[in-house]
Amino acid sequence: MGLPSRGAAAAGLGPESAVVRPGPPVVVPNPIPTLPPEGAAPGSSRVPGMVLKAFFPTCCASADSGLLLGRWVPEQSSAVVLAVAHFPFVPIQVRMLLARVQQAGRVGLAVLGTWCHHRQEPEESLGHFLEGLGAIFSHEPWLQLCRGRDGWSWSCKATRRQTPPSAATVGEDQIMLILYDQRKVLLSRLHPPAVLPDRQAGDAPASAGGLAAVFDTVARSEALFRSDRFDGGPVRLSHWQSEGVEASILVELAKWASGPVCLLLASLLSLISAASACRKANVLVSVLLDVTLGLLLLSWLHRQDRIGQLADALIPVADHVAEELQHLLQWLMGAPAGLKMNRALDQVLGRFFLYHIHLWISYIHLMSPFIERILWHVGLLACLGLTVALSVLSDTLALLTFHIYCFYVYGARLYRLKTHGLSALWRLFRGKKWNVLRQRVDSCSYDLDQLFVGTLLFTVLLFLLPTTALYYLVFTLLRLLVVTVQGLIHLLVDLINSLPLYSLGLRLCRPYRLAAGVKFRVLEREPGRPLRLLMQINPLPYSRVVNTYRLPSCGCHPQHSWGSLCRRLFFGELIYPWRQRGDKQD
Structure with missing residues (x-):
């Protein structure tokens, strides 16, 4: 039946009830x-x-x-x-x-x-x-x-x-x-502001x-x-949808695998794909990957009695480290690198640190019967995730190197005491003093006895400073070595927790899902025919994907720049480079 005429509409067969068919x-x-041309008449x-x-x-x-x-x-x-x-x-x-x-x-x-x-x-x-x-x-x-x-x-x-x-x-x-792929436009997310690349030949702006x-x-x-x-x-x-509904990229990757474990992962990934926001999916994928890696680590530790092997190798390693520290202290108590040290202070510091090493070795041998059991229970924490195991590893390293931390604190406190004393006595020679109430340096007049005592103390501290500075330098380097290893572990934990794996996988396999803009390619531009363009999606760069979808990290972060770190080391201030956000320095 063709289009109804006006007569049919008047008879009651209006357009609202008529079935429209080709006529x-x-x-x-x-x-x-x-x-029309520019000079056309207004009444045209x-x-x-x-x-x-x-x-x-x-x-x-x-x-x-x-x-x-x-x-x-x-x-x-x-x-x-x-x-x-x-x-x-x-x-x-x-x-x-x-x-x-x-x-x-x-x-x-x-x-x-x-x-x-x-x-x-x-x-x-x-x-x-x-x-x-x-x-x-x-x-x-x-x-x-x-x-x-x-x-x-x-x-x-x-x-x-x-x-x-x-x-x-x-x-x-x-x-x-303008022709566009409706499936890609529907599934993609346009990130404002749209960053468009440089136009090429045949492309049009958007x-x-x-x-x-x-x-x-x-x-x-x-x-x-x-x-x-x-x-x-x-x-x-x-x-x-005439071309079919697109499945989740995670589900499609899981379909390539086989076995009951992969079927379980496919069901879990289907739940992840149901998340409406990429950030939620990134959190779920990060947790899933963390737990999976932790289970693999746990399986590796309990296979072939590797925990027992680690426990048996821990005591010899601790003894070797303590022996190397003893050799280092004996070298410092002599004439290190041909330097002339204060003999009395050198012997006192060397024996003090050697006694601490002796106490540490005794403590390790006292704990040796329980080390394997402790490692076994600590290894079970890997089922909570690889990041938990790495955090426990960082804490274990801190416990095993506690004597090095003590040496660093002793050396830093002694060095800082002498630098503060020298700076205060240097102000005395210049007729200055530090005003504690107003937190500033004020002028002050000293009598002869005060200047004499200050000169003696300044001379003593100045000649004792090289010996103290050498011990402080050596133990600071050892402390920085331990902190560097802990920092690498913390960076790995932060990378696992904050890396947007789901978004990166989406960008790799389905780049149009994360759009940074579009570009137009000319399909037809001929006189007498309409201009036809094809709209294509520009994917978001990988760097911007990481910056946009990076998860907030709850771990530790460096609190100092390189310049601030060097300044604190020079003045003997204690450094804790991997503190929690918001914590204050001592």
């Missing part, structure tokens, strides 16, 4: 309207046109003839086509469908025009019929898109029926047809505001894509 054969015009019968941008999904390029459903963006002069409604259909059902989608997705959808594919329909069968649909679904402007039988020739026309009274004909607008409107329109129209399954709904549509 009698009429030739469809295929010109591209041009703008031709209404001046404008350039409109029509975003058309590539998945609908082979769809049957029907209606163009989408959204009109007036501020961008753009029409975003979302689906094609095929013949036959009831107009009131189309309006009900658009109203339901608008209520669910809060995006205003309308019938933008008609779509004609001459491969399914004869070219001379849709003329007045397609033009008459504009009276049922009134929209300004009314689009008419046609694709030729060869698949390469396209016809685009936009007409406006609401014209000034002086105009005798309907105005036509020029159309810039507007950030227009891109945001296009991406937002497609993303909020999921209710339209779920409204039917192409055969069961009252209105048969063509959109991106």
Whole structure:
């Protein structure tokens, strides 16, 4: 049945209840309207046109003839086509469908025009019929898109029926047809601000505001894509799901594996893929990877009695370290590198540190029967994750090198005491003193006895400083070596906890899911035919993926710059480079 006439509508068969089917054969015009010349008279019968941008999904390029459903963006002069409604259909059902989608997705959808594919329909069968649909679904402007039988020739026309009274004909607008992959645009996330690469030959620039409107329109129209399954709904549509729904990348990777463990991982990964935000998925993937690596480490430790081997090797290693420290102290108590040290102070410091090493060796041998059991229970913590095992390893290293930490603290305190004393006595020679209440240096007059005592103390401290500084330097280097190893462990823990693995995997396997912008490639630019462009998504760079989706870390972080660290070491201040955020230094 063709389009109902005015008489049929008057008899009760209106457009709201009529089933619309293709009508009698009429030739469809295929010109591209041009703008009137600049010197055209104001009372001309031709209404001046404008350039409109029509975003058309590539998945609908082979769809049957029907209606163009989408959204009109007036501020961008753009029409975003979302689906094609095929013949036959009831107009009131189309309006009900658009109203339901608008209520669910809060995006205003309308019938933008008609779509004609001459491969399914004869070219001379849709003329007045397609033009008459504009009276049922009134929209300004009314689009008419046609694709030729060869698949390469396209016809685009936009007409406006609401014209000034002086105009005798309907105005036509020029159309810039932009093809886009609806599936990629729907699944991608446009990261503002859109960073577009340098344009190449054949590419066209893009507007950030227009891109945001296009991406937002497609993303909020999921209710339209779920409204039917192409055969069961009252209105048969063509959109991106004609090519199938894309599964999660994690699920697809799991399908490549086999076995019960992989099936369990696939079920867990399907739960991860259901997360709406990439940050939640990154947290779940990070925890899953952490626990998996911890279980592998636990399996390796309990295989072939490796914990017993580690316990047996720990005592000889501790004895070797203590023996090397004893050799180092004996070298310092002599003439290290030919330096002339203060003999008395050198012997006192050397024997003091040797006694501490003796106490440490006795403590290690006292704990040797329980080391294997302790390591066994500590190894069980690996089931909580690799980061837990690494944190326990860092604490164990701190306990095993506790004597080195004590040597460093003793040397730093003694060195700092002498540097503070020398600085205070140096102010005495210059007639200055430190005002504790006002926290500043003030002028002060000293008598002769005070200057004499100050000179003696300054001389003693100055000649004792090289011996103290040498012990402080040696033990500081040992302390920095231990801190460096602990810092590497903390960096590894922080990397595991904060690295956005899910987003990086998404960027590697599905780069269009994280979009930094788009670029346009010219498909056809010939006189007499509409300009056709292909919109392609530029993926987000890996560095920006890491910076954008990096998880917040709760670990320890360096509190000092290199300059501040060197200054604190020079003045003998204690350093704790890997403290918790917000902690204060002593």
